[in-house]
Amino acid sequence: MIQSRRNFLRALPAITAGAALAPAPAIAAAAGEEDGRHRWAMVVDVQKCIGCQACTVSCIMENAVPENSFRTIVSTYEVHEGPRTNTYMLPRLCNHCANPPCIPVCPVGATFQRKDGVVVVDGDRCVGCAYCVQACPYDARFINHATGKADKCTFCAHRVDAGLLPACVETCVGGARIFGDLNDPDSKVRHLVDRNKMKVLKPEMGTQPHVFYLGLDERFQGHVEGAGTLWQPSGHGG
Amino acid sequence: MDSQIIEVLNVTRETSWLPWAVSYFFLIGLSYGSFMLTLPYFVFGRAQHEKLGRLALLGALVCGLTAPVALLADLHGPGRFMNFYLHFQPQSWMSWGSFFIPVYLAGLLLYAWLALRGDFAVRGQGGTSWLARLYRLAGRGGAAPRMAVAAAALLALAGAVLVALYTGMEVMVVHARPLWNTPFLPAQFAATAFAGAIGLSLLFNRFIGGRDSDLETGLNRLLVLALALVLVLGGGWLFASMSGVSPSHSAAFSQVAGMPQWQLTAVWAVLATVLPMALATWRPASSGLITGLIAVHSAWMMRWTIFIGGQSIPKTGAGLYDYHLPLGNDGLLGIVGTLGLWIALLVLMLEYLPWAGQAFAAGDKKATNALAANAIASH
Ligand code: SF4
Ligand code: SF4
Numbered sequence: 159m160i161q162s163r164r165n166f167l168r169a170l171p172a173i174t175a176g177a178a179l180a181p182a183p184a185i186a187a188a189a190g191e192e193d194g195r196h197r198w199a200m201v202v203d204v205q206k207c208i209g210c211q212a213c214t215v216s217c218i219m220e221n222a223v224p225e226n227s228f229r230t231i232v233s234t235y236e237v238h239e240g241p242r243t244n245t246y247m248l249p250r251l252c253n254h255c256a257n258p259p260c261i262p263v264c265p266v267g268a269t270f271q272r273k274d275g276v277v278v279v280d281g282d283r284c285v286g287c288a289y290c291v292q293a294c295p296y297d298a299r300f301i302n303h304a305t306g307k308a309d310k311c312t313f314c315a316h317r318v319d320a321g322l323l324p325a326c327v328e329t330c331v332g333g334a335r336i337f338g339d340l341n342d343p344d345s346k347v348r349h350l351v352d353r354n355k356m357k358v359l360k361p362e363m364g365t366q367p368h369v370f371y372l373g374l375d376e377r378f379q380g381h382v383e384g385a386g387t388l389w390q391p392s393g394h395g396g
Numbered sequence: 397m398d399s400q401i402i403e404v405l406n407v408t409r410e411t412s413w414l415p416w417a418v419s420y421f422f423l424i425g426l427s428y429g430s431f432m433l434t435l436p437y438f439v440f441g442r443a444q445h446e447k448l449g450r451l452a453l454l455g456a457l458v459c460g461l462t463a464p465v466a467l468l469a470d471l472h473g474p475g476r477f478m479n480f481y482l483h484f485q486p487q488s489w490m491s492w493g494s495f496f497i498p499v500y501l502a503g504l505l506l507y508a509w510l511a512l513r514g515d516f517a518v519r520g521q522g523g524t525s526w527l528a529r530l531y532r533l534a535g536r537g538g539a540a541p542r543m544a545v546a547a548a549a550l551l552a553l554a555g556a557v558l559v560a561l562y563t564g565m566e567v568m569v570v571h572a573r574p575l576w577n578t579p580f581l582p583a584q585f586a587a588t589a590f591a592g593a594i595g596l597s598l599l600f601n602r603f604i605g606g607r608d609s610d611l612e613t614g615l616n617r618l619l620v621l622a623l624a625l626v627l628v629l630g631g632g633w634l635f636a637s638m639s640g641v642s643p644s645h646s647a648a649f650s651q652v653a654g655m656p657q658w659q660l661t662a663v664w665a666v667l668a669t670v671l672p673m674a675l676a677t678w679r680p681a682s683s684g685l686i687t688g689l690i691a692v693h694s695a696w697m698m699r700w701t702i703f704i705g706g707q708s709i710p711k712t713g714a715g716l717y718d719y720h721l722p723l724g725n726d727g728l729l730g731i732v733g734t735l736g737l738w739i740a741l742l743v744l745m746l747e748y749l750p751w752a753g754q755a756f757a758a759g760d761k762k763a764t765n766a767l768a769a770n771a772i773a774s775h
Contacts, residue, residue, distance in 0.1 A: 163759040168479070184397065187399055197711075206444065207400065224512045228407045231405070231406065231407045231539075232405070233403070233405065233406040233407075233712075234403075234404045234405040234406070235401050235402065235403055235404060235714075236401070236402040236403075236404050237399060237400070237401050237402075238399060238400040238401075238402070238505075239398070239399045240398060242543075245404075250407075250712065259571060259572065262485075262487045263488050263489075263570075264485060264486060264488060265483065265484075265485055265488045265490035265491035265493075265494060266480060266483040266491070267480040267483045267485050268479075268483075283473050283479055283483060284473065284476070285472075285473050285474075285475075285476045285477060285479050285480065286471050286472025286473035287470070287472075287490060287564075288412035288413055288431070288472065289488070289490050291409075292413065292570050292572065292573065292576075292707075293570055293571075293572055294572060294711075294713060295572035295711055295712075296712055297407070297409045297710060297712055297713070300409055300410065300412065300471050301410075301412050302607075303472075306472035306473040306509040307473060308474065311456065331656065332673050337594070354754070359712065360712075363571065363572070367399050377401065380712070380713065381651070381710070381712060382399030382401060382403065382712065382713055382714040382726045384402055384403055384714035384715070385400075385401070385403065385713070385714060385715055386403055386710075386713065386714045386715015386716055386717075387404060387405060387713065387715065389406070
């Protein structure tokens with residue numbers, strides 16, 4: 159199994175240009191991939207993130223995310239400590255929670271969790287009520303203005319089902335995003351999760367996120383106390 | 397060590413429950429609040445409350461019929477609304493809501509029809525026009541038996557309680573927003589809805605009810621009680637937040653307490669509650685226009701603050717998301733359009749609905765309206 163970009167590069171010849179544009183957030187379960195054998199998860203090694211936003215861009219390209227909307231982004235902070243100033247990078251995406259509060263609120267059952275843990279939206283059913291957007295504690299969801307439906311990271315389920323890595327993992331320059339199957343005892347994510355003290359965002363919410371952070375500074379684990387960003391999107395594309 | 401964090405780059409999540417949602421919660425609140433005010437006359441037969449009953453029925457109808465339009469517009473895929481009825485989800489309050497709204501509206505329409513059936517019949521007397529025939533059809537059977545009106549009122553009441561319950565619960569269960577996640581919220585929605593409905597009746601009394609000063613006094617007294625309840629609930633929330641008895645309330649409080657725009661909102665909210673209370677106590681017979689306006693405005697502001705203000709607090713990022721009211725459909729135009737629809741419906745009802753009772757017996761429009769105003773005024 160390919161688990162990070164480096165392994166991926168080794169396996170490159172086996173992979174065709176599979177970046178099919180998925181226009182809608184709807185992901186149908188692929189045959190054979192949704193039998194509960196896998197539990198997809200991601201480890202983000204915060205120390206390795208260089209804040210290049212390659213993941214942000216590749217996600218947009220891969221998933222046809224409209225202008226000024228993001229399924230993933232690297233939140234970037236300036237941290238002043240005494241005379242020192244540092245930059246802190248925190249890749250954010252849907253946590254594919256094991257106990258996802260976005261699902262029970264949906265009035266039409268459009269958002270659901272596949273057996274492999276991936277939380278997806280059935281675009282045919284979604285009425286765009288945005289209740290799930292409110293319920294997600296991570297601001298991971300948004301309304302896609304091109305489709306009028308809830309949108310979010312799908313762990314690139316269409317790629318994963320085809321044996322590929324999520325686009326963000328594939329393009330990660332620093333190797334900070336590691337993706338794999340928690341149910342596979344030999345997978346790198348399994349090893350990392352077993353051997354390290356992992357943190358998740360807002361653990362007190364009881365959502366049981368399946369995006370684990372290595373080396374996460376506590377000050378960034380929940381709502382960040384600080385001065386807000388000056389940059390705001392000027393409008394949405396569509 | 398002293399540390400300071402500045403967010404350089406992050407996603408800004410747009411408000412996804414739009415001003416449409418504020419309009420819906422506002423209108424449906426005014427509607428069920430107004431409906432309650434109709435009960436003393438139409439169900440319990442208290443003749444002295446006839447004018448209130450009739451004005452409030454008008455308010456319940458006009459707000460109740462406009463509300464679902466705003467709600468539908470808040471869906472980003474309004475055309476897919478049938479999915480609500482094809483895929484019921486018992487664990488979702490919103491899903492229940494899609495069933496409660498029709499119960500309430502059907503109950504309200506049935507109740508209004510039965511309550512006014514005698515008036516329909518009177519208005520349809522004699523004429524041969526299709527309109528007169530329509531009135532006769534609506535008024536067939538004459539004044540409805542009290543029991544029938546009461547049964548319809550019971551259905552509408554059940555709907556009203558369910559709507560009040562679901563609109564509050566739907567927002568309250570959102571743990572992700574500490575500001576919303578409080579058991580005070582459903583009660584606060586209901587109390588402000590009731591105060592707003594009293595305000596609306598005060599305004600109706602002023603503009604279409606011939607300015608009855610007894611009614612104005614009575615409504616102002618009631619308004620003081622409703623606003624006192626609003627204050628008590630607000631105080632309760634503040635206590636839960638500041639005393640530390642509830643971590644989620646403290647979290648909500650700490651998110652907003654330091655922000656100047658939220659401090660201003662808090663001062664505004666308190667003033668908009670205390671001021672009409674003082675006025676309504678001091679000049680109960682003449683302050684109705686002002687107290688009514690402020691009460692309606694408070695009901696709107698409360699919902700605006702909860703929804704639009706609440707969504708401007710990032711769940712993970714720092715600071716606040718900026719909200720600028722868009723000028724188009726999803727903003728100002730939507731609000732103005734809803735108001736326009738509301739006014740159009742009101743005008744139609746004033747014109748064609750025998751809401752004011754027997755006074756409409758005379759066929760002539762002008763004379764009828766004068767008669768109606770008189771009849772109500774002298775009641
Ligand atoms: S991060 Fe948000 S959208 Fe993703 S599964 Fe968890 S609650 Fe749902
Ligand atoms: S926006 Fe779509 S997926 Fe989200 S709660 Fe509403 S119907 Fe469900």
